[in-house]
Amino acid sequence: xxxxxxxxxxxxxxxxxxxxxxxxxxxxxxxxxxxxxxxxxxxxxxxxxxxxxxxxxxxxxxxxxxxxxxxxxxxxxxxxxxxxxxxxxxxxxxxxxxxxxxxxxxxxxxxxxxxxxxxxxxxxxxxxxxxxxxxxxxxxxxxxxxxxxxxxxxxxxxxxxxxxxxxxxxxxxxxxxxxxxxxxxxxxxxxxxxxxxxxxxxxxxxxxxxxxxxxxxxxxxxxxxxxxxxxxxxxxxxxxxxxxxxxxxxxxxxxxxxxxxxxxxxxxxxxxxxxxxxxxxxxxxxxxxxxxxxxxxxxxxxxxxxxxxxxxxxxxxxxxxxxxxxxxxxxxxxxxxxxxxxxxxxxxxxxxxxxxxxxxxxxxxxxxxxxxxxxxxxxxxxxxxxxxxxxxxxxxxxxxxxxxxxxxxxxxxxxxxxxxxxxxxxxxxxxxxxxxxxxxxxxxxxxxxxxxxxxxxxxxxxxxxxxxxxxx
Ligand code: NAD
Ligand code: 6OD
Numbered sequence: 001x002x003x004x005x006x007x008x009x010x011x012x013x014x015x016x017x018x019x020x021x022x023x024x025x026x027x028x029x030x031x032x033x034x035x036x037x038x039x040x041x042x043x044x045x046x047x048x049x050x051x052x053x054x055x056x057x058x059x060x061x062x063x064x065x066x067x068x069x070x071x072x073x074x075x076x077x078x079x080x081x082x083x084x085x086x087x088x089x090x091x092x093x094x095x096x097x098x099x100x101x102x103x104x105x106x107x108x109x110x111x112x113x114x115x116x117x118x119x120x121x122x123x124x125x126x127x128x129x130x131x132x133x134x135x136x137x138x139x140x141x142x143x144x145x146x147x148x149x150x151x152x153x154x155x156x157x158x159x160x161x162x163x164x165x166x167x168x169x170x171x172x173x174x175x176x177x178x179x180x181x182x183x184x185x186x187x188x189x190x191x192x193x194x195x196x197x198x199x200x201x202x203x204x205x206x207x208x209x210x211x212x213x214x215x216x217x218x219x220x221x222x223x224x225x226x227x228x229x230x231x232x233x234x235x236x237x238x239x240x241x242x243x244x245x246x247x248x249x250x251x252x253x254x255x256x257x258x259x260x261x262x263x264x265x266x267x268x269x270x271x272x273x274x275x276x277x278x279x280x281x282x283x284x285x286x287x288x289x290x291x292x293x294x295x296x297x298x299x300x301x302x303x304x305x306x307x308x309x310x311x312x313x314x315x316x317x318x319x320x321x322x323x324x325x326x327x328x329x330x331x332x333x334x335x336x337x338x339x340x341x342x343x344x345x346x347x348x349x350x351x352x353x354x355x356x357x358x359x360x361x362x363x364x365x366x367x368x369x370x371x372x373x374x375x376x377x378x379x380x381x382x383x384x385x386x387x388x389x390x391x392x393x394x395x396x397x398x399x400x401x402x403x404x405x406x407x408x409x410x411x412x413x414x415x416x417x418x419x420x421x422x423x424x425x426x427x428x429x430x431x432x433x434x435x436x437x438x439x440x441x442x443x444x445x446x447x448x449x450x451x452x453x454x455x456x457x458x459x460x461x462x463x464x465x466x467x468x469x470x471x472x
């Protein structure tokens with residue numbers, strides 16, 4: 001890890017304790033990391049594919065061998081419940097290395113036998129080459145999952161990387177560096193620079209002329225700044241950004257299943273999942289039953305220490321983020337919402353009093369124009385509104401600048417297909433949520449992203465196609 005003269009505290013979201021101090025990389029550290037990545041690139045790109053694949057599987061094995069350490073890191077830095085880290089974040093982090101290692105071995109490239117204008121035979125075929133040095137800029141909400149989701153395909157395609165974790169969650173990526181080194185990946189292939197965004201490590205990395213492409217997950221506004229930085233030198237970007245994801249529940253849906261799944265979609269990881277559902281439209285005949293079900297589900301959530309296996313809801317990432325979310329809680333009431341449940345700060349153990357605890361919250365009664373129904377809150381909350389007709393709800397669901405995902409609930413197969421075609425999103429779930437084979441496309445429409453990653457789609461960003469034309 002590159003070291004800097006300045007250090008910043010890593011603060012526990014559970015109790016406000018300082019867990020440790022992290023070196024903030026200087027501009028020189030960023031430069032050194034990019035140079036190390038550049039230096040390591042030719043040998044890594046030239047490594048026989050089978051050997052790269054073997055090393056990436058060793059990384060996946062190494063993550064799983066240290067699952068307790070990764071879970072502890074995510075619980076400490078992020079405050080996510082240990083059960084969630086163990087079930088989702090860490091295993092999916094390991095899978096990201098396995099899936100992309102196996103994938104690159106099995107993706108064919110095209111070839112065409114052709115006839116030249118003079119009648120002689122020729123052949124065109126394509127080669128996939130690495131893009132080069134990739135800057136990977138990550139958020140804090142699922143640190144290991146979202147970092148490996150980009151590092152896995154980047155390394156599998158023969159690139160080298162410089163990773164900038166979120167300043168809120170430095171530890172999982174530092175641990176990953178240990179695992180990667182222990183697996184035998186050569187020095188310089190994977191580099192980490194810790195620090196902040198604007199005016200710090202993130203900005204210096206994304207502006208660095210030695211970077212060949214930037215892959216980023218985070219807020220849409222940050223994406224705009226990074227896009228401007230990447231414009232210099234015409235570097236490509238791959239962006240997974242914010243969302244205001246709708247769920248639409250028709251009266252014929254399996255209501256119990258819809259409630260159980262959408263309660264997860266609204267509250268899991270304390271609402272800090274980019275795919276989370278913050279606005280739910282329910283067909284009028286089942287509206288009251290659905291709201292009652294969601295209220296019961298929210299009130300059944302066990303709030304408590306994140307390392308307690310019984311805990312279902314941990315704290316938000318920070319007091320600063322809680323202030324933002326509480327601002328929306330106040331705004332909802334000011335806009336005339338009916339508070340169904342929650343709305344404040346829960347009572348917690350005295351030892352946790354300085355943590356970023358917050359109640360899961362449900363509102364009804366707001367117009368679609370309210371900020372609560374249009375802006376990403378990124379907290380454990382949702383607004384539930386009734387609807388009367390399919391066309392009406394499609395228009396309402398699509399009426400935000402975002403387009404990450406939607407979740408549709410119905411037993412009518414024809415309607416499910418119509419809805420999937422009508423919602424302006426990158427991912428549409430039918431009678432489900434957060435269910436995706438890692439080989440399929442992931443990404444957002446409209447202001448929720450640029451490009452698609454996942455499976456072969458990741459290769460479009462992490463490799464270049466070279467067309468080779470041979471006169472025979
Ligand atoms: P953020 O945009 O504030 O920060 C993300 C990363 O960018 C951090 O590492 C930060 O230090 C860095 N950064 C900030 N400003 C920068 C700049 N000017 N130049 C370079 N780097 C900069 O996002 P966050 O608060 O960490 O994460 C929450 C956001 O991420 C939410 O909006 C959420 O929807 C989004 N998100 C999207 C997806 C997706 O797949 N679409 C997934 C997870 C999170
Ligand atoms: O499922 C995934 O691979 C993925 N990228 C999930 C993203 C979740 C965002 O918070």
